[in-house]
Amino acid sequence: MKFFDCITAPSPRRVRMYMTEKGINIPTVQIDLRSGEHLRDEFRQINPDCTVPALELDDGTCLTEVYAICEYLEAVYPQPSLVGSSPRDAALVTMWNTKIEQQGLGAIAESLRNFSKGFKGRALTGPVGFEQIPELVERGRHRAEVFMQVLDAQLANNDYVAGEQFTIADISAMVFTDFAAWIKLSIPESAHNLSRWKDLVSSRPSAKV
């Protein structure tokens, strides 16, 4: 297998953290998003979506999308489980991971990519360029603020995001709360549950990668 990473970007970091929790080591290639290496022909032939992370399997199959890559690795390296052990618990992990991707990570990306000069003409990921839309800067920020409250409420009755076990949903939520700093957004003081959880998960070795 070969892992296509970008050390500065939040999406591949989720897979790096997942691999750290599992103790998985896979030969890794860095793709420099800042210089546009993901848009060049060489990488486009590996992943036509021009995104990282990507995982190339030994048969040449290229997996993209964080949750799909982790699902594959979970099947190959099942211990320790990071996806929930019963059908109900596994579905809750998928549910929370989806919410974090769409309402959390997606909201910050919306604000950042429509604001930063570095994303001019590249407001969305993928091979097609899209212009920035100024109204989305504030919309994305507000969505991310709302989602911090959603996570705080969920963590009032649960040690971890999807229940009583650390799972991939916590990895995604950790990256969400760290990615928020890119738009100068931090966990509000009133969000005691989210702060307590952040302290708890920040002590894990995976938080350092």
Add this chain to the structure above:
Amino acid sequence: MKFFDCITAPSPRRVRMYMTEKGINIPTVQIDLRSGEHLRDEFRQINPDCTVPALELDDGTCLTEVYAICEYLEAVYPQPSLVGSSPRDAALVTMWNTKIEQQGLGAIAESLRNFSKGFKGRALTGPVGFEQIPELVERGRHRAEVFMQVLDAQLANNDYVAGEQFTIADISAMVFTDFAAWIKLSIPESAHNLSRWKDLVSSRPSAKV
């Protein structure tokens, strides 16, 4: 279990189609999105995200997000498999389903919800109102057009979206191509592979629900 549906909406349709393929019957409650029933306290207490589909389990757990609901049902009703039989195939189903949700269904929703008078002040799903942004009408439409080409290219070498078996990715793609009609977008004549696939999947009983 209890299934919360809205007969006119694309997201719960994906779960209805999935249940039809499996032969699953679950007591169903219709939530009338047009009159705002999803935003009223009674449903908000079931699903604070104010979205359908939702699946209430017998222990009171409420599952939301289409893929999470289908993952749960797949574990309880494994036959016939709709998620791929090897780790590689299952990951490809998740990967394609994610792309269809974000790049396909999400694109049409972006165009529709920022255009239609019925979504004024409700440009995003969820309990918080967001104003329409006119630039997103065309952006969403263009993204959906691009994604039709992506699907057409994928179907050049595969009978079904994620490979040689009919899976939940085909259900999501069927709903994407039908939902496109809401913004008066149809499969382009040049997309021969996508048209061939659409004819194939349209003959299934699940396409009628």
